[in-house]
Amino acid sequence: MLRVALLSLLALPLCSQQRSHKAHEHGHAKLNIAFETTTGAPVGSVELESPAESIIGFEYAAKTPADKAKQEKALATLKARFGEMVVLPVGCKMTPAKVEVHLDGQHAEVHAEFNVRCAGPIAGKSISFGFSKVFPKIDEVEVQLLAGSQQAKLEVQKDKGSLQIAK
Amino acid sequence: MVLLSLAWKSLRNRLLTTSLTVLSIGLSMALLLGVENVRVGARESFANTISQTDLIVGARGGSLQLLLYSVFRIGQATNNVSYESYLHWKNHPAVSWTIPYSLGDSHRGFRVVGTTEDFYQHLRFRRDRQIQFAAGRSPKDVFDLVLGADVAQSLGYKLGEKVVISHGIAAGRGIADNDHKDKPFTVTGILAKTSTPVDRSLYIQLEGITAVHIDWADGAPPMPGEETPAAKITKENMKVEQITSFLLRCKTRMATLQLQREINTYPEEPMQAIIPGVTLQELWRTIGYAEDALQVVTIFVILVGLLGMLVSLYTSLNERRREMAILRAIGAGPGKIIALLVLESGLLSLAGCLLGVVMIYGLSVIFQPIVEQQFGLYVPVQPPTATGWIYLGSVVVAGLLIGFVPAWKAYRNALADGLSVRV
Numbered sequence: 001m002l003r004v005a006l007l008s009l010l011a012l013p014l015c016s017q018q019r020s021h022k023a024h025e026h027g028h029a030k031l032n033i034a035f036e037t038t039t040g041a042p043v044g045s046v047e048l049e050s051p052a053e054s055i056i057g058f059e060y061a062a063k064t065p066a067d068k069a070k071q072e073k074a075l076a077t078l079k080a081r082f083g084e085m086v087v088l089p090v091g092c093k094m095t096p097a098k099v100e101v102h103l104d105g106q107h108a109e110v111h112a113e114f115n116v117r118c119a120g121p122i123a124g125k126s127i128s129f130g131f132s133k134v135f136p137k138i139d140e141v142e143v144q145l146l147a148g149s150q151q152a153k154l155e156v157q158k159d160k161g162s163l164q165i166a167k
Numbered sequence: 168m169v170l171l172s173l174a175w176k177s178l179r180n181r182l183l184t185t186s187l188t189v190l191s192i193g194l195s196m197a198l199l200l201g202v203e204n205v206r207v208g209a210r211e212s213f214a215n216t217i218s219q220t221d222l223i224v225g226a227r228g229g230s231l232q233l234l235l236y237s238v239f240r241i242g243q244a245t246n247n248v249s250y251e252s253y254l255h256w257k258n259h260p261a262v263s264w265t266i267p268y269s270l271g272d273s274h275r276g277f278r279v280v281g282t283t284e285d286f287y288q289h290l291r292f293r294r295d296r297q298i299q300f301a302a303g304r305s306p307k308d309v310f311d312l313v314l315g316a317d318v319a320q321s322l323g324y325k326l327g328e329k330v331v332i333s334h335g336i337a338a339g340r341g342i343a344d345n346d347h348k349d350k351p352f353t354v355t356g357i358l359a360k361t362s363t364p365v366d367r368s369l370y371i372q373l374e375g376i377t378a379v380h381i382d383w384a385d386g387a388p389p390m391p392g393e394e395t396p397a398a399k400i401t402k403e404n405m406k407v408e409q410i411t412s413f414l415l416r417c418k419t420r421m422a423t424l425q426l427q428r429e430i431n432t433y434p435e436e437p438m439q440a441i442i443p444g445v446t447l448q449e450l451w452r453t454i455g456y457a458e459d460a461l462q463v464v465t466i467f468v469i470l471v472g473l474l475g476m477l478v479s480l481y482t483s484l485n486e487r488r489r490e491m492a493i494l495r496a497i498g499a500g501p502g503k504i505i506a507l508l509v510l511e512s513g514l515l516s517l518a519g520c521l522l523g524v525v526m527i528y529g530l531s532v533i534f535q536p537i538v539e540q541q542f543g544l545y546v547p548v549q550p551p552t553a554t555g556w557i558y559l560g561s562v563v564v565a566g567l568l569i570g571f572v573p574a575w576k577a578y579r580n581a582l583a584d585g586l587s588v589r590v
Contacts, residue, residue, distance in 0.1 A: 022432065032424040045421045144445055146420040149219070149294070151444025 024107045026053045027139040029131070031086065031156075035116070035147040038123035038165055044116040044147075046086055046094060048078075052101055052108035054137040059108040074135075075099050078112055081134045089125035089165070092118040122147070128162040170503065174510040177490075181483060185515065188476045192519025195472040196562060197526040199465040200555050204531065206458055208546035210451065213239070215545075216363040217414075217443050219291040221423040224248070224256065224430055225412035227437040231453075234446045237268060237412045240278050240364050243336065244270065247409040252436045256415065261422040264289045266414040269376045269407075272347075273336040277318045279369045281376035281410070289416065292363050302326055303356030306371055309378050309402050312352035313370040316360035317540065328354045332369070332379065334388070347379040349394045362545045374405035381405075415440070469558075473565055476515055480508065480573040484580075491577050501578045508577055509570035516566020520559045524551065 029050035035042045052059045056074040058067065079096045088094065094114040102109045127145070131138040141156045143163060150166040178185045217238050225233040226246030235241040257265045266289055269281030287298050287305045303326050306313055312330055314322075324330065329351040352371060360366055378400045382389035417423040423442070430440035484491075491504060499507075531548040539545050551559060 034421040034424050036420050045424075047424065144424065144442065146221075146423055146442070148420075151442050153442075153445040153448050 021105060024051055024104075024109070026051045027137055029054065029138050029141045031141050031143045033086070033127065033143065033145045033147075033163075035118075035122065035165075038148045038150075039121045041120065042092075042116075042118045042122055042147075044118075045097070046082075046088075046114045046116055048082075048085075048110070048112045050110050050135075050138060052110050055110045055135050056101070056108075057137075059106070061103060061108075071101065075101075075110070077134065078110070082112070082114060085129065085131045085134050087128045087130060088116065089118065089122045089127070091120050092116055092122065122165050124165060124167040126162045126164045129156050129159045131156070132159055170507055170510055174507055174514055177487075177507075178511055178514060184479050184483065188479050188515050189518045189522055191475050192469075192472040192516055192562070192566075193522030193526055195465070195468040196520050196523025196559070197530070198468055199558050200523060200527045200551060201530065202461055202465050203552060203555050203558070204527065204546055204549075205544075207552055209544055211547070212362075212545045213447060213450075214444075215293045216365075217292060218294050218296075219416060220414045220443055221417045221420070222415040222427055222430070222440040223412060223443055223446075224415055224438060224440045227439045230439065230441040230446045231450055233412060233439065233441055234443060234450070236270060237414070238364070238443065240270075240280075240368060244411045247411055248413070248438060249409055249436060250407045252433070252438065253410055253413055255435075256413075256426075256430065259426065261417050261419070261426050263416045263418045265416075266290055267373060267410045268412050268414075269373055269409070270411040271336065272332050272334055272376065272379070274318075274330060274332045274369050275322065277315070277322075277367055277369055278336060279332045279371060279376075281371055281373045283373055286370065290365070290414070292361055292365070296361070298361070298365065299359040301357045301359040303354070306355055306375070309372060309374045309400055309405060310350065310352045310397065311355040311372065311375070313356040313358060314354060315358050315366040315368045315370070317366040318369055319357045324354055324357075326354050326357065330354060330369070332371075334380075334383075347388075350379050350397045350400075362539060372402070373407045373410065374402050377405045377407050469562060472519065473516070473562070473569055476512060476519075476566065477569050477572055480512055480515075480570070481576065484573055484577055487577075488580070491580065504577050505571070505574040508574035509567055512570030512573070513563065513567040516563050516569075519566075520562055524559070 029048060031049075032047045033044065034046075035044035055078060056062075056071050058070075060067075062068045062071045079099055082094055082096070086094075094116050096112070097115050098111070098113040100111055102111055129141065129143070131141055139158060143154045143156055145152045145154070145163050145165070147165050152163060152166075154161055154163050223233055223237050225237065225244060226248055228245050232242055232244075236244055253265070253267055256262060257267075264285060266285045267281075267283055270278060272279040272281075284305060290298050300313075301316065301319075303313070314324055318324070330353075331346050331348050331351050333346050352375065358365065358370075378397075381400070382394050415426075417426055427440045427442065430438050494504065494507075495501075528548065531546060535546055535548060
C-alpha cells in the first residue's frame, strides 16, 4: 500500500505538467514585433507563433520522406517570404534567427524568429501584413508591437489593417 | 452686410424665442463636447497612470482584471503569487527592476498597499515622473506607513499619527472586528499629488502586511491575549510568503516579449504577464461600444435642438408675413428672402455652438477638481479636439441647411400674402 502511495506521489509532478496546455486554434497566429528605439538606426526582432497546421499542413512529427519534404518546403517558404507577410517600413531588413517546429501533445506549433535592422528612423511609419498571401490558412493574427515606449496591439483579420509606429 | 444686420435685428426682435433656441442648441452642444472631453480625458488619465512598465505579472486569470487591481486599485485578485516565484523573476537576468504589490487591506475605504522601496524608486507616471514626498520619508520599519496625497487630505492625518488598518476592502469604515487594532502604524511620509490612483492608497512595507496577519488563522483574527505583541515584531523576523502582483521593467524591449512568454509558461506556478499598454487598448475596445451608444444619444440630442430651431423659425413666419411682404415690396428678391432666413438660422446655430463651448469650459473649470478628487479622473480644460471641431462645424452647417426649410416657405408665399388680410 505504501509503495502504491509513494509511486502515485512520484507520478504527481509528471501529471500536473501534462495537464497544462497552451491555447491552440488553427488559423490563428501570434506575431510579436519589438524595436528598442524608433529613431536613429533601430534594431529589433519579430517572432511568429502559428499552429503548424496553418503553415505546414499537419501537426504530427514528420517521419516519412514525403512529410519531411513538405515540412522543409513550408519552413523554407516561411524564411524566404517573411518580408511579404510582415511588411516593415522601407529600409528595415529581416534575417531569420530561428525557425523550428515545437510539438506539444497532440498539437504542433511553428516558431520563427527574425532579427531586424533598419537603416533609418521608423517613428511615424506603419507596418502592414500579408500572411494569407503566403499561407492562405492563416486567417487571423494577433500582433503585439513594442517600439520604444509604445505598447500596441492589433487583431489582423485576412491581412486587413496596419500598425502605426508612434512618433 | 445689410442682410446680416437685418437678420441680427430680426433675431433680437424675438429675443425670448431666440435665446431659448440658442440655449437648447448650446446645451446639446455642451453635452456632445463634454462626452468627448471625458472620453479623451479618461484615456489620457489611464495611459498616464503607468509609464515605463513593460509587464504586470500576477496569478493566471483575466488580463484586464490584473491591470485593474494592480494599477487602478479596482476590483481584486482571485489568487496570489508566491514570494519565491516573485524572487525568481526579480533576479532574472533580463529584468531591470520590479515593484511588488500586496493588496487586500484597507483603511476607511482607502486601500492599503504593501510594497518595497522599489515603489518609490522606480514607479513612473506621465512618461517619466517619479513619486515625490510632500513630507517625511519612505517607510523603513515594519509599522511605518506612507499616505497618498488624497488620503492625507481627506483624512487630515499628519506625520507621526497612529493609523489602524482593517482586514478586507469593504467601503467606508472597515468592519470593526477585522481591524488590526493591536498593531497600529505610524505615518512617516506623505506623498506629493500625482493625479493618479497612487494618491488614493496608503503604503506600507511587505513585511507590514505579514506582521498584521501573523496570528490570523482560518481567516479570523487571533483571540484576545493571543496576539504576538507588536514590540516583538521586527522586519528581520517577518517572512513574506506571498504577494498579489508585481510590475516589471526589462532591460530591453526585445527581452520583454521573450520574458512574457517565459512567465506565461512558467511550470512552477500558473502565472500571467501582461503588457499594460496592450491590455489598456483591449479595455478601450470593450468600452468603445458603450461610448458609441453615448455618442449616438448625444447626436440625437443635437438633432432635437436643431429641430426646435426649425420649429421656432417656421412658426415665426406666420407672424412675419407682413415683414416679408414689405421686404419684397421694397425690392428684396426671393433670393434675398431665402438668404435672410438661412442667415438667421445659421446665426442661431453659431451662437448655440459658442454658448456650448463657453458652457463646457465653465463646467470643466468648476468640476475638474471635484471629478479628480472623486474619480481620480483628470479631465483637461483644453480647446475642442479635432473631433470637437468637426462636431461644431457640422452643427453650424446643419443649421444653415435647416434654414432653407422656412426660407422655402417664405419664398413660396405669394407676394400679396402678407399684404392681404387672411380670413
